[in-house]
Amino acid sequence: MVILLRCLAALALLLLSGCAPKGEAAHHGSSPDAGSEFQRTDDFLRERLRALRIPGAAYAIVDTGGVRHTGLFGTDGDGAAVGQDTRFLWGSVAKPVTATLVMRMAAAGELRLDAPVVAYLPGFHTRDAARSARITVRQLLNQTSGLPTSTRHTDCDDAGRRPADVLPDLTGTSLTGEPGAAHHYSSTNYLLLAAVVEAVTNAPFADVLRARVLDPLGMATAVTSAEQARTEVPRGHRYLFGRPAAFAAPFDPAGVGYGYLGGTVTDLAAFARAGLGGVPQILGDAERDSMFRGDIDTSPGKSYGLGWRRWTVPGSDTPMIWHGGAAPGYMAQVILLPDRAVVLMLNAYGTFQEPRLLDIGFGLAAATLGLDPPSDPADHTYAAILGALGAGAVLLIAFSVRTIVVLRRPSPEDSAWYRLVARAGVPLLLLAALLYLLGVTLPASYGVELPQLLLWAPDIAVLTYLVLVLAAVLMLLRILDTVRLSARHLRPLRGAVVPAQVSPSDPGRSAREHHPS
Known part of the structure; x- marks a missing residue:
């Protein structure tokens, strides 16, 4: 509940934060030779x-x-x-x-573009050490090193951080393929180039x-x-x-x-x-x-x-x-x-x-060039994601409230196994899929880690965290509901009485057990 309140508070701060006013940006000046040409x-x-x-x-x-x-x-x-x-x-x-700097250094003979990076950074290797040993300076420049598109190693504001500080973190990174085989844009390539320059x-x-x-x-x-x-x-x-x-x-x-x-x-x-x-x-x-x-x-x-x-x-x-x-x-x-x-x-x-x-x-x-500029592209992805996350948060709140009501006031008994599957099993699978989609797949599709989404798209990030928290709460409630249903279903089995053997000398015993006085 504390996490949920924090997410809601963050969302409120975003909504109330100062925004630029609507209207046209004023043109405050240009070079003296500006005229009709521009x-x-x-x-x-x-x-x-x-x-x-x-x-x-x-x-x-x-x-x-x-x-x-x-x-x-x-x-x-x-x-x-x-x-x-x-x-x-x-x-x-x-x-x-x-x-430009690296090319100047190469022209001066200070480094070679086709030399392996490990020639300048001996501590550089990824999870596949043999592959990463073949990565060259040129492949860092043209983004074909095989390092994945990710912000995991960038956008850190630690005071005193140096480019070579990334080397220990890269030991657990997997390459996307053979160096030189394909283009994968990654700022980590240029972080390593800065480390090479410092080493040289x-x-x-x-x-x-x-x-x-x-x-x-x-x-x-x-x-x-x-x-x-x-x-x-x-x-x-x-x-x-x-x-x-x-x-x-x-x-x-x-x-x-x-x-x-x-x-x-x-x-x-x-x-x-x-x-x-x-x-x-x-x-x-x-x-x-x-x-x-x-x-x-x-x-x-x-x-x-x-x-x-x-x-x-x-x-x-x-x-x-x-x-x-x-x-x-x-x-x-x-x-x-x-x-x-x-x-x-x-x-x-x-x-x-x-x-x-x-x-x-x-x-x-x-x-x-005297050409007509391209028209402003209509892209509704941003609005669609905001709307989907907002709607998802509302639905999760509604489902959570309904689950709490069911837990407090059990509904009439249906098929126990049906209720275990329909009310617990399927929702749990759907919630697990939602958590993975929002926590891993969606951020990765834009080349960011979920925590860094707060830096680049804070509204999307806060709504995503809100949905994740609500989904986790609903999952917990569904687990409690599953435990309750399981206990109710198994209780009659634990309390069942084994039928007694009827003695031939007491033919009325069975009738007395079924019709006690």
């Missing part, structure tokens, strides 16, 4: 921000010569207008940044990244530490029952290489410009081409390279090299086109809103 992209973004209730955003259109246009919209999580100096977290956009350089990953990538590209205000995130990054937003609510997101100090990297729109634009081949160049054309080639097919017409995805712009055959990412409360995209790039940062994110959020960046890319 009005279309500004209007498109403004409409999408309104549709998804995103409080604030920043985007830029870049070419090799620099930033051609910057759009700044709405407010940050602390209520200030989004400006050129507003920091956002970039999520997995950190992966191509990390890949004997320096903290964030320091190496800043010295060799961020500072040379002029990304001076990039966020690479928990202290910076706490003092420089405003609160982000996560969705609560369809509306974004501001919250102070945690920061994984070991996660700079896979997702806990951030900065201003100017910082991200500088990285995009380097990807286009603009100056300063920290990678040669050969290294960039190998990163962008997309050697690993992920689905028809889509592939993954060394830290970058290779798709085509919606509605065209134009290739786009891109990566998106999400950190708690934030989302970002970098999209490289043949002659320009688009960078986008949003201060709201939800796991179930992700497809619509990604389409914002794709729409901006299409609009810069």
